[in-house]
Amino acid sequence: MTTPSEPRIAPLAPPYPEELGALLKKMTPPDAPEILALFRVLAINPALADRSMPWGGYLLGRKASLPLRDREIVILRVCTRCGAEYEWGVHWAAFAQAAGLGEREREAIVSAVADLEVLAPRDRLLLQMVDALHDKADVDDALWQSLSAHWTPPQLIELLMLAGWYHAISYVCNAARVPLETWAARWGQAR
Structure with a gap:
């Protein structure tokens, strides 16, 4: 990656x-x-x-219905799963700390082998959702029921669209080979 x-x-x-x-x-x-x-x-x-x-x-923006933390967990995981170091690095450097993500949490979000138990149950659900969408382009009924206990239907739609948008952004970053920003984080800083 x-x-x-x-x-x-x-x-x-x-x-x-x-x-x-x-x-x-x-x-x-x-x-x-x-x-x-x-x-x-x-x-x-x-x-x-x-x-x-x-x-x-x-x-x-501020009109979005998702809290910053939820948004950044989804974005960081999507970019990780897509191997989009450019967009991952920009969001890691610009938003992860403001989203209240500590080092252990951030490590779990960007690692395929990390112990997800360091994450709050709500945060784990977001990772499971991103992983399911990435792997199957769908969310099974059990996971959907769990997600529905934490997010409203409008927020669920926003979560799905957020994941899809950053999947598309990852395509552009990777296929066009967008050069990394000098100030952005690099994979090695979190792995």
Whole structure:
């Protein structure tokens, strides 16, 4: 699970044409250290990038129905299962601590062999859901019943869509060989 260093689709580089610069500025969070390489790859298809922003913004924003912790557990596990070091590293560095994930918890989330008992039962359910979706593109009845005891139907839909969105983002990161951010975490820091 490593990202080759040579991009298949190189991120756009400045200077940007005015419209593209405005799009990239709109895509970049105000506190980001720079325009993310992923955004500069997505902006190669400006219409797609522009239309994906509201969805990605909803999933990561305040209007989402999921707490930060739930969201980040799902994202980190999806990226781990997909081998998407780029997106995993960005979220690990930017959100894991704010989500209240300690080192033991984070290790369990990114490891296929770690003892999941260090996680709260609710957190384990999220990992089981991601693993089931990744392996079978479905959730069995017993797991669904357990999930339904903790999340409302609107939140369950959001969890499924969140996992699917980050699966798609992982495809882009991996297949395009998006170069890793210098400030983001690396696999070895958690394994």
